[in-house]
Amino acid sequence: MHVRWFLARIRGLLRNARADERASEEREREIAAHLALLEEEFRAKGMTAEEARRQAHLRLGNPTMIREEMRQMGSFPLLENLWRDVGYALRQMRKSPGFAVTAILVMALGIGANVALFTVVRSVLLRPLPFPDPNRLVMLYGYQGNPPGPNHYVSAGDFYDWQKTGRGFEQMAIWRWTGFNLAGNGGELPEFVNAGAGSWNLFSTLGVQPVIGRPFTADDDQPSAAPTAMLTWSFFHRRFNGNPSIIGQTVRLNGKPYVIRGILPQWFTYPDPTIQLWVPFQVDTSVEDLRTHYNHMSQVVARLRPGVSATSAVAEVSAVQHQLYLRLNGGGPIAQGVVSRPMLEDVVGDVKTPLYTLLASVICLLLIACLNLSNLLVARSAARRRETAIRTALGSSRMQLIGQQMTESLLICITGGVLGVALAGLATHWLVMRWTDMPRAEAIRPDGLVLVFAFGIIALTGIVAGLLPALSGTDASVLMALQEGARGSSGSKARARLRKALLTLEIALTVVLLVGAGLLFRSFLRLRSDDLGCATKNILTMNFFLRGDKYHKQAQIVSFDTQLLEKIRRLPGVAAAGLTNCAPGGGYYGDMEVNISEHPPLPAGQHRFAIFRTADPGYFSAIGIPLIRGRLFTPDERMDNDKYVIVNQEFVRDFFPHEDPLGKHLHENWRSAAGEDYEIVGVVGDTLYEIGQPKRAMMWFPILGGFPGNSSDVVLAVRTRGEPEAMTLTVQKAIASLDPELPVKNVLTMEQIVGQSTADSSFSAKLVLAFAGVSLLLAAVGLYGVLAYLVTQRTQEIGIRMALGAERERVLSLVLLDGLRPAFIGLGLGIAASTAATRLIRSALYGTSPLDATVFVSVIATLLVTALAACLLPAWRAARIDPMQALRTE
């Protein structure tokens, strides 16, 4: 039955107008015939012709009702109403195409931005990691001090003790970053590859199996084991063309052959896609480093046993660590306890706040767009008040009227939404491209949840933008419109109030967005203007690593460095050149304990650190770090004659606040267990190890000491006379002429280093600023629209006032105040909301208070100027009303 009913109605919907006409004609004919037969019957009973016709009509019933009922038999009344509403809405939109197109575009932008950002948030922050049972994976960190200081990496000695005792964990694995010079085989260039050194059970802890070959075994992960390697999928394809016969063959890393054990699956990109291959932890770590509890350089991944909470599992390990601390405290810096962190949080890191900030700002933007659309539609529904009243009088139900009025906003939102979803695809791609440090970038793609979000947001915008005007346009007082003249009525006053309320809300939201954007932008400017402490113009840097058999002796490293510097300094276009291990802005690199021989020893358990740097005598002047006191290294301070050290001003502030550091000694024990004294010969200016981070104490040791552990990592800094990038190839060729197998990486100008470290914060600041700008524009348009409408409505009233002697200035200020009131209230609300909201983005701000006065003041000024500009035109128009004309308009 139901299927037939449905099919019948579908047919009814599909039939064309001509068939429709034919059918209704036929029904007319049928009914006429019927009436004729009835008349005949009644006449046969002896009635007059007239009486018979009357009786026949009575007998048959109301023909109009019958026809209507028959017509409805062949249709879905609801669908047909909808169709009619859509047609009506389309006609409305065609009448003002500018409005429709603008509204659709604004909605498309708003919805597109929302869907794009949600895709990123969902993929990066919300989607579980691709490992089996990812909720049971945690990262373990150590901490020192009481109250606990910041989390730090784990020493191998601690890890092996935890592994033995941690019963709350199914498995526990350790890994750290490493890297290798990969020899070019078969004509490829040599390259430096980022790698991970992981304990043999790292992959089983994560729940990953190699797709080709076999996993590492405990035997592979021994200091004496033959070196083996596990390749990532991308490296396997890039370097070996995905040829599986590579399994069991060797790859030369730092000149040493490693047997390839297996290939990891394509989806495995932990910790990030720059890692190209993995080697067993113990093969790549010195025996001393494996035993020590003092050298914190590795990360620990642990899988909880099912049903065991992270808190209890960590408490057990932390207790073990505390025993270690009590026992070994005197020997060096050791962790006092252990904390855990869900692995997802660890991978995502500090991108959380900027992403949520962006999402919040696009939601704000969309809300503002909705309110604006709603506002414009309220005006339109007011204009259609008479029509609505007549429809109501003729029997339209309120539901029908609301449905009709909402169709237009729904149409706009759906069209905008479809466009927006298409835009979102592009926007997501663009966002990921521009956001250089996005974790899990490879996992960003839309999924079911994103689709649900898109549908939800389209429906929501349609309702927010459409329901309010529809409700206000069809309220119980609608029939009043028939009684009221065109003169001001209580109904239109209520609507004006509604519009002003919407506007106030819109302005408040805009203020919050503007304040957020202002703070982010100011913080970015701070970051940008951060002084690195050295020259940034015309400096070219590049990185190489002197490792393997060719560079395992002091003399080999020193001879390479010396020859290289001579060669580079002789190149035309080069003003100066120097060597270090890490250029300013290039990162933390590492630190070393500070022991001053002339000072009394620190109490047991106290340790102080300074950032570790190396330099040759020419480095400081080449990169423009000023010498403050004392002297730089001399050329003969090399090989074993290297017991000299240079410190920065921050170091002096930290360690020699009231004395002269020159001539004092730092005690370091990397050459022998007893250690040696290094004399402080000079003090240089402060440099930042990373933009956006505070200054830290630094100490430079002579790179020409050539001690392999300290001098193997080299950054060559070249000051050029012209454009530094033009020198890149020449400098690289000079390196290759000394060692053609030595790969060079991170070829960057100093300006690029600065740009890279501020790129993401500049990107998000500019995005939020753009959103805020669009919001401001929307709010201004809204303000203008409302006021212009009010003025038109009050033309008569103003005309009367003027006829009675009101001055134009008074009228101007009257209207101006009318428009500025919602702006003031919105501003107040927005500022109040901002003081709360900006606290949430505190962690994304650098050197800027969440209540930065400059930002707040400029936002207030911007908004007031914009509001004034938006109100001025309607107010001016009101002041120019000709009273005679105005009174005649009725």
Next chain:
Amino acid sequence: MSSKEREPVQILQGTLDLIVMRTLETIGPQHAYQIATRLEQVSESLLNLNQGTLYPALVRLEQYGWIRGEWGRTENNREAKFYALTKAGRKALERETERWRTMAGLVERFLAEEA
């Protein structure tokens, strides 16, 4: 319910279709006027029915494909649309009759029990 006062009854929702089809089955193709007259006769004018009420039912049945209408002439040589049961209509009538009987029986059983 007393039938002595001969109160007109409202037709039950959905039963009109059944009645119309049954009428067409018993006396063959009919036009709307004939069907209406026949209804009045059988129900002894108990059904409170405007003759026009038939039309929506006829349209519906035609849409289902259970009856088909064809223009013809009455014995007085007036034109009229004659409706006849189709094959599908016969089957549907059987089914619907069965359903009605079950339903009526069921209701009757409840009513009897209460008495």
